[in-house]
Amino acid sequence: MIDPVTLDGQSAIGTFDQKRAENAIRELLIAVGEDPDREGLLDTPARVARAYQEIFAGLWQEPEDVLTTTFDLGHDEMVLVKDIEVYSTCEHHLVPFRGLAHVGYIPSTSGKITGLSKLARLVDVYARRPQVQERLTSQVADSLMRILEPRGAIVVIECEHMCMSMRGIRKAGAKTITSAVRGQLRDPATRAEAMSLIIGR
Ligand SMILES: Nc1nc2c(ncn2[C@@H]2O[C@H](COP(=O)(O)OP(=O)(O)OP(=O)(O)O)[C@@H](O)[C@H]2O)c(=O)[nH]1
Numbered sequence: 001m002i003d004p005v006t007l008d009g010q011s012a013i014g015t016f017d018q019k020r021a022e023n024a025i026r027e028l029l030i031a032v033g034e035d036p037d038r039e040g041l042l043d044t045p046a047r048v049a050r051a052y053q054e055i056f057a058g059l060w061q062e063p064e065d066v067l068t069t070t071f072d073l074g075h076d077e078m079v080l081v082k083d084i085e086v087y088s089t090c091e092h093h094l095v096p097f098r099g100l101a102h103v104g105y106i107p108s109t110s111g112k113i114t115g116l117s118k119l120a121r122l123v124d125v126y127a128r129r130p131q132v133q134e135r136l137t138s139q140v141a142d143s144l145m146r147i148l149e150p151r152g153a154i155v156v157i158e159c160e161h162m163c164m165s166m167r168g169i170r171k172a173g174a175k176t177i178t179s180a181v182r183g184q185l186r187d188p189a190t191r192a193e194a195m196s197l198i199i200g201r
């Protein structure tokens, strides 16, 4: 048994094992009644394993890896990046959920801010793990608060879960909306301002 390492409340065993993933996909194909030796499936286990390495790349990253560039611009009002594409994987069914993330924060009084693209990279670090939407949302907010030390942060994520549309209850189009609000953004007026920026399309 390999000791797991803990990453923000999630655990991982630390490395991606391509051969093990390939064997597992081959076994899965047999289990569903397929023939993994037919021509069209010969390269599939290796291909799927590589795809999983990409889809779960966030397991080998820390938020500190992406929230590197910070500037002291002296801007101490809200910064909000909205409509960030999110692709993640439901940890219950290992099928995708996808949608949009909106990430905002009020910089510290010193005006410590990060590059705009880094907010989208931060979402990716956590989205590229086996996830539930609630945890993804709070991990993004909590790591922003920890690393940038802003006065407040808000993260709103809206996604369609394929486990609810392509199987199970089969309700295509249903959207799940989650939010995590920290610090001064909990103040009703500030929160309302952020929400109106997010909702106003
Ligand atoms: N809270 C939460 N639930 C999720 C998320 N992704 C999937 N789920 C739910 O996880 C639950 C798992 O329920 P189970 O009863 O164990 O699994 P199941 O029999 O496959 O459930 P059904 O999807 O209802 O067929 C389902 O209700 C999913 O909709 C998520 O990000 N957050």
Ligand SMILES: [Zn+2]
Pocket: 090, 091, 092, 093, 094, 095, 161, 163, 164
């Ligand atoms: Zn699911």
